[in-house]
Amino acid sequence: MARIRLENITKSFGPHVAVDKLDLDVADGEFFVLLGPTGAGKTTTLRMIAGLEKPTEGVIHINQVNVNDWGPAERDVALVLQQYSLYPRLTVRDNLAFPLRSRIRKLSEADIDKRIDYASKTLRITHLLDRKTDRLSGGEMQRVSIGRAIVREPQVFLMDEPLSALDAKLRESLRSELKDLQMRLGATFIFVTHDQVEAMTMGDRIAVLNKGRIVQVGTPRDVYTNPRDTFVASFVGSPAINLLPGSLAGDVASVAQAFQMPITRSAAVEGPVTFGIRPEDVEVAAGAPNEARIHDVENHGIEKIVTLRVGDNLMRAAVPARVEVKVEEAVRFSWNPDKVMLFDAKTGLNLRGQAA
Amino acid sequence: MAVVSSRGQRIGNLLAIAAVIVVTFIMLAPIYWIVSTSFKPRNLATTNPPTILFEPEVSPFVKLFTKRVQLKPKEVVDYENAPWFERLVFDGGERITRSGKGEIQLSGYPDRFINSLIVAITSTLLAVSMGTITAYGFSRFKVKGEADLLFFVLSTRMLPPIVVAIPMFLMYRAAGLNDSHLGLIILYTAFNVSFAVWLMKGFIDEIPKEYEEAALVDGYTRIQAFFKIVLPEAATGIAATAVFCFITAWNEYAFALIMTNRRAQTAPPFIPSQIGSGLPDWTVIAAGTFLFLLPVAIFTFLLRNHLLRGMSFGAIRK
Ligand SMILES: Nc1ncnc2c1ncn2[C@@H]1O[C@H](COP(=O)(O)OP(=O)(O)OP(=O)(O)O)[C@@H](O)[C@H]1O
Ligand SMILES: [Mg+2]
Numbered sequence: 001m002a003r004i005r006l007e008n009i010t011k012s013f014g015p016h017v018a019v020d021k022l023d024l025d026v027a028d029g030e031f032f033v034l035l036g037p038t039g040a041g042k043t044t045t046l047r048m049i050a051g052l053e054k055p056t057e058g059v060i061h062i063n064q065v066n067v068n069d070w071g072p073a074e075r076d077v078a079l080v081l082q083q084y085s086l087y088p089r090l091t092v093r094d095n096l097a098f099p100l101r102s103r104i105r106k107l108s109e110a111d112i113d114k115r116i117d118y119a120s121k122t123l124r125i126t127h128l129l130d131r132k133t134d135r136l137s138g139g140e141m142q143r144v145s146i147g148r149a150i151v152r153e154p155q156v157f158l159m160d161e162p163l164s165a166l167d168a169k170l171r172e173s174l175r176s177e178l179k180d181l182q183m184r185l186g187a188t189f190i191f192v193t194h195d196q197v198e199a200m201t202m203g204d205r206i207a208v209l210n211k212g213r214i215v216q217v218g219t220p221r222d223v224y225t226n227p228r229d230t231f232v233a234s235f236v237g238s239p240a241i242n243l244l245p246g247s248l249a250g251d252v253a254s255v256a257q258a259f260q261m262p263i264t265r266s267a268a269v270e271g272p273v274t275f276g277i278r279p280e281d282v283e284v285a286a287g288a289p290n291e292a293r294i295h296d297v298e299n300h301g302i303e304k305i306v307t308l309r310v311g312d313n314l315m316r317a318a319v320p321a322r323v324e325v326k327v328e329e330a331v332r333f334s335w336n337p338d339k340v341m342l343f344d345a346k347t348g349l350n351l352r353g354q355a356a
Numbered sequence: 357m358a359v360v361s362s363r364g365q366r367i368g369n370l371l372a373i374a375a376v377i378v379v380t381f382i383m384l385a386p387i388y389w390i391v392s393t394s395f396k397p398r399n400l401a402t403t404n405p406p407t408i409l410f411e412p413e414v415s416p417f418v419k420l421f422t423k424r425v426q427l428k429p430k431e432v433v434d435y436e437n438a439p440w441f442e443r444l445v446f447d448g449g450e451r452i453t454r455s456g457k458g459e460i461q462l463s464g465y466p467d468r469f470i471n472s473l474i475v476a477i478t479s480t481l482l483a484v485s486m487g488t489i490t491a492y493g494f495s496r497f498k499v500k501g502e503a504d505l506l507f508f509v510l511s512t513r514m515l516p517p518i519v520v521a522i523p524m525f526l527m528y529r530a531a532g533l534n535d536s537h538l539g540l541i542i543l544y545t546a547f548n549v550s551f552a553v554w555l556m557k558g559f560i561d562e563i564p565k566e567y568e569e570a571a572l573v574d575g576y577t578r579i580q581a582f583f584k585i586v587l588p589e590a591a592t593g594i595a596a597t598a599v600f601c602f603i604t605a606w607n608e609y610a611f612a613l614i615m616t617n618r619r620a621q622t623a624p625p626f627i628p629s630q631i632g633s634g635l636p637d638w639t640v641i642a643a644g645t646f647l648f649l650l651p652v653a654i655f656t657f658l659l660r661n662h663l664l665r666g667m668s669f670g671a672i673r674k
Contacts, residue, residue: 052569073575084566089588102575152574 002063002155002188003028004049009058011044018044020212022058031182031189035199036209037235042192045209046158049190051075062155073104075156078149082161085145086133092144093129096120099152119150122181139170146178150185157182160192175202196236200224208232230274230348233341239279239305242315245345247272253340258311259290263340269351276341279305282317284325288332294325308333390649393642398448401638415444416639420647423461424450465644468626473651474537475622476605479544483601484594486545487552488560492586494553495560496568506557509550517547518610525614535616543615544605551604552597559593560586595662603652623648 004026011019019041026032034042047053049060051072059066067075078099079085086095093116099105100112107115120126123143133141142162149157162178163171179202182189193199199206200220207217208231216228227233233241246255251265255275284306292308292315299321306325308315317333325331342351393401395412418441427433427449435446442452453461490509494502524543525534533539563586571581587594613625627644630636656663 050569050573052572072569072572073577077573079570079573081566081570084564085570087567087570087585098571099574103580104575148570148574 003061004156004188004190005061005064006045006049007059007061009045009048009055009060011041011048011053012056018212019048019055022212022214024207024214024217026188026190029186029188031179031191031202031204033199033203033206034190034192034209035194035196035203035206035235037194039211040194040209041212042194042209043160046079046160046190046192049075049156050077050079050158073102076152076154077156077158078152078154080142080145080149080157080159080162082165083141086141086148088132088134090133091129092120092125092131092133092136095133095144096129096147096151099148115151115153119147122150123147123177138166139174142166142174146181150181155188157187157189158192159189161194162191163198164193164195171198178202197238200236208235210235226350227276227341228350230276230343233276233343233350237278239316239318241341242275242277242279242282243343244275244277244313244315245272246275248342256311256313258313261290261335261337261340263337263342269342272345273351274343274345274348276343277315277335277339279316279318281336281339282308282315282333283335284308284317284319284323284331284333286332288334290333292331292333294327294329294331297325297327387649390642390645393639394646396639396642398637398639401642413444414441415448416637416643417647418442418444419448419450419463419637419640420465420643421463423453423463425453426450464621464626465623468621468623469647471537471616471620472606472622472624472648475540475544475620476602476651478537479541479548479605480598480601482541482545483548483552484556484598486549487597488556488587488590488594490549490553491556491560492582494557496565506554509553512546512550521611521614524611528615533615535618535620537620539615540612540620540622543611544608547608548601548604552601555597555600556590556593559590559596563589592662595659599656599659599663602655606652 004024006022006024009019009022009024010017022041022045024032024045034045036042044053048055051067051070051074055068060068062075087098090098096116096119097112100107100115116129117126120129123146125140125143125147128136128140128144133144136144142165145162159178163174166174175198178189178191191198191202200223203220205217205219206223208215208223208228210231216223216232218226223232223236227236230243234243244255246253246257248254248263248269248271251262253261253263253275255261290310292310294306295309295314296307298305298307301321303318303321304323304325306317306319308317308331315333319325343349344351389406392408392410394416395414396407396410397413397415400407400410422445424445427446431451433446433451435443438446445452455461493499494506499505528534528539533542567585567589568578568581571585572578576584607624608622609624612622616622616625623644627641627648630641630644
């Protein structure tokens, strides 16, 4: 069991700074997600924790011990990658046994068998044990990769987009399996993904990274309802948040010179701002104060995502599936004045906390 | 697959097959000539037009391995009690020379052949292992001036080797490496190692470094990871590189001719040296050449599965 703490970690590759003054504190037994777009420095951060890469600056602590000079083997972490982590020449059983046969572990063959047995039952891969790994499907391969991490009973599981090469259905089922597994093992997980749905559904806490820096750390709910800036707001949530320029005078928002709407004020902000409103907080209803035209309709089964056109601006709203809408039809809409987010027009920073 | 093929396609196929047959025939003709000559009686070796149909015999091989002298006129031999292979020699008007104790005296060929094997196998092992380790270093670690160093390594192959023959000869004489196995082994290893580095670098670059990193995280040292993960993955490349190195070392003629004369002489300079003495017996030379071709053919054949994959230089492997 382990607590991981990164203190002021910087990693440069030549002149390029991949990770910039990063501070993280991952609690023991936490499912911690590193979320960010491509090139954000997620993999680099994970590799530094694993000991495969040395930080240019800063200190990594595992259980309060500075492990900067420790090699990967000494850190007792397990790593699961998106691909290429299984040895192609070995059977599934030998892949699972491989970490256990390392000299530093000195396990008896009976113990090895016991652990393989446990892990393969947990992951339902018992029937695959004698197969060569190149005869496995993507989902089976990732199960085996996770199994190879489990058999070691490590302090920390590090996972670098382990599900992103899989198809949607499989990803969904492995997602809940993984979360389930983490709860049973009670181990610390650091899970890298660029998929915000994964982050939201699995994480106890999420760190949102961008360009090598941490933008925000918080629970999924925190990050969703109270994003620190427009980057986090638009990165998290699907369909994406509506960000509209406008200005604020009193408690009246003038949005994109197209419509006006009341908001619930909680900060003394005046003048130009960026308004953020999530599609589920936009309501399409007869008798609502503003008029728009339907620009586009996406059917998502339980709901429809309609894109409204107001003047030159597009705005997405989630409506129940039973509501009948047609493209170019005129409709009326309003928004939930409690849920409107305000961002600084220049810096993009959130100007007020949203009531949860 | 496709059942319907147009007449044009069929004619195209036939033409292609014909072309392949013709090319194969042309390619194999010299090989056939060597092999057939090595089984011919001496008087049929140089007939014009060449004899295609004949009764094969193994006397050229017997002659290849033994020292012989011409029978003097009226010399009486114990034909009845001679072993089968000596009778073949008698039929050719010769007898095998024997030591004082009556042991058959061998020709120079077997020793030269063994020399060739020693030198080629050892230098191949050295070049391939050094090349693999060097390539691994270049592939996996940040090396200052990597591109320049690799270019330098390759540049040793840009000069025709024979250009340095005389300085090499003088240096070898001073170092006492002339006419020694060690001398040739060093020489051939040096020829091949640059090539091995380049070839192996390509193959090792193709092996995802994630495999080794997984092993490192799993509790293995880098050396253990190298032997357990990288080497098996690189087997195809190692096989291809070994075949190339072996062929180069096995066939090398010029330096072997200059640097060796008796003790360490390899087969390539020896085989043509037999032509010089009197009227050459082409069947014996053909037999020597035929046996000389075998090791490369066998080695390549044994590694053929690796080679087919290896020769695509990673183009097919992911
Ligand atoms: N070995 C390296 N040498 C040079 N630059 C590197 C190296 N590894 C990563 N980088 C750079 O560091 C930055 C962060 O890379 P990293 O792989 O950590 O991103 P990531 O968040 O994992 O992205 P992705 O979602 O695409 O995997 C990128 O700009 C990348 O080009
Ligand atoms: Mg990555």
